[in-house]
Amino acid sequence: MEKETGRIEAFSDGVFSIGVTLLVLELHIPELKNGENPTQLLQELQLQWPGYIAFIISFFSIFIIWVNHHKIFKQIYKRNTGLMFANGLILFLVSLVSYPSALLARFFLSDSRQLSVTIYTGLFVLINLAFNLLWEQASRDKRLLRPGISNKAIRQLRNNYLYGFPTYLAAFILSFFYPDFALVICVLLWIFWAVSSRKINFTEVSDLI
Amino acid sequence: MEKETGRIEAFSDGVFSIGVTLLVLELHIPELKNGENPTQLLQELQLQWPGYIAFIISFFSIFIIWVNHHKIFKQIYKRNTGLMFANGLILFLVSLVSYPSALLARFFLSDSRQLSVTIYTGLFVLINLAFNLLWEQASRDKRLLRPGISNKAIRQLRNNYLYGFPTYLAAFILSFFYPDFALVICVLLWIFWAVSSRKINFTEVSDLI
Amino acid sequence: MEKETGRIEAFSDGVFSIGVTLLVLELHIPELKNGENPTQLLQELQLQWPGYIAFIISFFSIFIIWVNHHKIFKQIYKRNTGLMFANGLILFLVSLVSYPSALLARFFLSDSRQLSVTIYTGLFVLINLAFNLLWEQASRDKRLLRPGISNKAIRQLRNNYLYGFPTYLAAFILSFFYPDFALVICVLLWIFWAVSSRKINFTEVSDLI
Amino acid sequence: MEKETGRIEAFSDGVFSIGVTLLVLELHIPELKNGENPTQLLQELQLQWPGYIAFIISFFSIFIIWVNHHKIFKQIYKRNTGLMFANGLILFLVSLVSYPSALLARFFLSDSRQLSVTIYTGLFVLINLAFNLLWEQASRDKRLLRPGISNKAIRQLRNNYLYGFPTYLAAFILSFFYPDFALVICVLLWIFWAVSSRKINFTEVSDLI
Numbered sequence: 001m002e003k004e005t006g007r008i009e010a011f012s013d014g015v016f017s018i019g020v021t022l023l024v025l026e027l028h029i030p031e032l033k034n035g036e037n038p039t040q041l042l043q044e045l046q047l048q049w050p051g052y053i054a055f056i057i058s059f060f061s062i063f064i065i066w067v068n069h070h071k072i073f074k075q076i077y078k079r080n081t082g083l084m085f086a087n088g089l090i091l092f093l094v095s096l097v098s099y100p101s102a103l104l105a106r107f108f109l110s111d112s113r114q115l116s117v118t119i120y121t122g123l124f125v126l127i128n129l130a131f132n133l134l135w136e137q138a139s140r141d142k143r144l145l146r147p148g149i150s151n152k153a154i155r156q157l158r159n160n161y162l163y164g165f166p167t168y169l170a171a172f173i174l175s176f177f178y179p180d181f182a183l184v185i186c187v188l189l190w191i192f193w194a195v196s197s198r199k200i201n202f203t204e205v206s207d208l209i
Numbered sequence: 210m211e212k213e214t215g216r217i218e219a220f221s222d223g224v225f226s227i228g229v230t231l232l233v234l235e236l237h238i239p240e241l242k243n244g245e246n247p248t249q250l251l252q253e254l255q256l257q258w259p260g261y262i263a264f265i266i267s268f269f270s271i272f273i274i275w276v277n278h279h280k281i282f283k284q285i286y287k288r289n290t291g292l293m294f295a296n297g298l299i300l301f302l303v304s305l306v307s308y309p310s311a312l313l314a315r316f317f318l319s320d321s322r323q324l325s326v327t328i329y330t331g332l333f334v335l336i337n338l339a340f341n342l343l344w345e346q347a348s349r350d351k352r353l354l355r356p357g358i359s360n361k362a363i364r365q366l367r368n369n370y371l372y373g374f375p376t377y378l379a380a381f382i383l384s385f386f387y388p389d390f391a392l393v394i395c396v397l398l399w400i401f402w403a404v405s406s407r408k409i410n411f412t413e414v415s416d417l418i
Numbered sequence: 419m420e421k422e423t424g425r426i427e428a429f430s431d432g433v434f435s436i437g438v439t440l441l442v443l444e445l446h447i448p449e450l451k452n453g454e455n456p457t458q459l460l461q462e463l464q465l466q467w468p469g470y471i472a473f474i475i476s477f478f479s480i481f482i483i484w485v486n487h488h489k490i491f492k493q494i495y496k497r498n499t500g501l502m503f504a505n506g507l508i509l510f511l512v513s514l515v516s517y518p519s520a521l522l523a524r525f526f527l528s529d530s531r532q533l534s535v536t537i538y539t540g541l542f543v544l545i546n547l548a549f550n551l552l553w554e555q556a557s558r559d560k561r562l563l564r565p566g567i568s569n570k571a572i573r574q575l576r577n578n579y580l581y582g583f584p585t586y587l588a589a590f591i592l593s594f595f596y597p598d599f600a601l602v603i604c605v606l607l608w609i610f611w612a613v614s615s616r617k618i619n620f621t622e623v624s625d626l627i
Numbered sequence: 628m629e630k631e632t633g634r635i636e637a638f639s640d641g642v643f644s645i646g647v648t649l650l651v652l653e654l655h656i657p658e659l660k661n662g663e664n665p666t667q668l669l670q671e672l673q674l675q676w677p678g679y680i681a682f683i684i685s686f687f688s689i690f691i692i693w694v695n696h697h698k699i700f701k702q703i704y705k706r707n708t709g710l711m712f713a714n715g716l717i718l719f720l721v722s723l724v725s726y727p728s729a730l731l732a733r734f735f736l737s738d739s740r741q742l743s744v745t746i747y748t749g750l751f752v753l754i755n756l757a758f759n760l761l762w763e764q765a766s767r768d769k770r771l772l773r774p775g776i777s778n779k780a781i782r783q784l785r786n787n788y789l790y791g792f793p794t795y796l797a798a799f800i801l802s803f804f805y806p807d808f809a810l811v812i813c814v815l816l817w818i819f820w821a822v823s824s825r826k827i828n829f830t831e832v833s834d835l836i
Contacts, residue, residue, distance in 0.1 A: 011275060013634060112246065325459075429644050
């Protein structure tokens with residue numbers, strides 16, 4: 001059976017790669033008011049550290065979302081309207097990432113730190129929900145899936161995205177009280193993902209997003 | 210017969226995915242004049258709601274245009290110069306979308322609301338016309354089309370784009386008198402599209418753009 | 419013989435489609451100083467007409483460059499270092515287009531009109547030279563080309579790019595004395611291209627860039 | 628054996644082509660304070676020469692990185708998590724290039740010249756390290772590689788990236804004392820690359836990044 005999702009993947013890859021590359025536009029060249037000497041410049045660059053952190057977290061979050069998108073679409077061979085729109089929702093949320101990321105960079109050192117982290121983690125809760133929706137749409141009709149996919153693999157994929165939900169929700173709720181800790185959870189999720197996926201066969205999907 | 214439109218689709222997918230992702234650059238980080246406390250920030254973020262609406266409408270409009278482009282090119286196997294330029298016209302108009310979208314976001318809460326909605330809906334009238342032109346160019350010479358495509362399918366596709374025209378035109382005309390209602394029509398068109406296309410076989414194209 | 423230029427074309431398509439889509443970022447939202455009424459906005463939008471002209475000319479220029487790139491690479495099956503770098507030079511110049519285009523938009527109504535048109539047309543002379551270089555690199559070693567390509571087709575392609583050179587050079591020289599007329603030549607070149615290529619078989623390449 | 632790295636290459640090509648095209652956004656339209664006459668404009672454009680140099684060096688650096696990525700992935704047929712993340716690291720660093728490039732353009736004519744060159748060359752040291760990591764991940768498990776690849780070719784590729792390291796490190800260290808000379812080394816590396824790769828068979832990879 002021929003795979004018919006080529007252009008969906010091409011369009012999605014476009015959105016992911018642009019989303020990831022536009023993040024750099026949120027790093028600003030410092031305006032030096034007291035002379036252009038290197039001490040001044042270095043100081044200003046150091047003061048922008050929340051921007052670098054936001055850039056790194058956002059880049060690798062989108063990258064991991066792309067890896068998961070890649071995995072999920074390896075199992076999908078046909079598409080219907082529900083699938084198209086679930087995928088559109090993921091792309092919509094991914095194309096948004098650079099905005100909360102810029103808010104985080106701008107307000108992390110201000111009184112609005114908590115609010116900016118809450119908005120940021122809230123977006124990742126929505127992205128997790130959209131992935132759940134995508135897999136729900138795809139696995140509902142087995143004719144859309146790779147022929148010969150096992151029920152176990154379908155269940156595993158569903159569980160991964162389902163288990164991701166409470167973790168992201170926990171980060172979101174924590175952000176109201178301990179914003180820094182909420183961000184740490186986001187980073188720990190990558191490490192967990194990277195380590196756990198090393199052990200398993202890549203074609204047997206079982207990672208958190 | 211081999212499909213020869215691979216690079217046209219790749220280039221078009223590039224323009225669509227960038228067009229959709231650049232929209233986020235029109236969301237601006239609020240400048241807080243009276244302190245950086247969260248109440249202030251939240252208030253400023255809320256005041257930007259027309260920007261969020263414009264982002265959502267523009268994103269899903271381009272997304273639906275891409276879905277339609279995808280569908281139409283599933284039926285096209287060869288290209289000629291007329292087809293290349295009709296497609297170029299669509300891409301030109303799509304690459305423009307973020308500008309009227311930014312106008313809408315900026316002036317929706319001002320006296321210029323009506324003007325900005327009129328410009329916005331006017332662009333979608335032109336996009337509909339360009340789709341009519343594309344299908345006219347493609348269906349004129351049956352050698353360009355998928356071998357074995359039925360006359361009924363060709364007619365259906367033409368009708369879809371033709372029927373879209375009065376709807377978009379109505380939104381455009383309405384925008385002079387009831388700008389909000391004109392925007393609502395644009396959104397209703399998606400819902401109509403999503404619902405109607407769920408019922409039909411995806412390979413038998415019959416949606417509004 | 420297998421075509422080995424897939425990733426070169428994919429990368430080039432990326433640059434072309436981004437180059438074409440970034441142009442819209444040079445259209446600016448008017449800042450209204452005397453109220454936000456529609457008359458004011460409309461007036462400001464009308465005053466930006468050189469920006470619209472620059473956008474249109476630049477968009478379709480890059481589009482036509484892409485069409486030509488597409489045609490030339492249909493004849494190329496293998497690559498060597500010379501070819502990679504000639505292609506890199508084309509992409510470099512194309513990625514630059516939005517800058518002279520923005521200069522043109524900004525200074526067309528000032529005393530610097532002539533200078534901005536000269537820079538703009540000068541870039542297209544360079545792009546024409548880069549296309550000549552690309553085809554020279556490709557056609558030098560027939561093993562790089564599509565098997566069975568006729569000597570006549572090779573000659574035709576070379577002539578097209580060679581004949582383009584004096585035309586672009588003429589536009590460049592004219593720009594010193596009659597800048598408006600130089601821009602008109604650029605537009606006429608498209609029309610010539612579109613009309614002439616309608617008559618000929620698309621696979622027998624014979625258009626101006 | 629089927630190649631399974633298609634989407635990794637597509638995503639990477641997206642990041643490379645966007646990274647290369649966004650560079651133009653760092654070229655700014657001059658603001659003319661004393662009239663808009665051409666002499667003034669020309670003078671201001673000339674004063675921006677560090678921006679042009681930075682644009683050229685960054686463009687061709689990313690281009691050469693892409694060429695090397697292209698070469699290395701011609702030898703890779705399967706992927707595992709380590710490979711995915713080594714590739715992600717390369718893309719992360721490449722998506723960053725425009726920021727140090729903008730710093731270089733902005734501060735090259737100030738007292739901070741040395742600092743900006745040091746940051747710039749430092750990034751290329753990291754990119755070289757990431758390439759070493761990628762090839763280390765890929766060549767560790769021969770099942771990931773093109774079937775029939777010779778041990779000699781594997782060793783040659785490793786040596787190329789290893790030999791690149793001291794050169795980039797030398798440029799980085801030199802940048803503290805002779806920043807201009809450090810930039811010259813970066814450019815010389817391209818010329819070396821271009822000349823040396825002309826002589827060898829393209830499929831037998833042996834270039835510096």
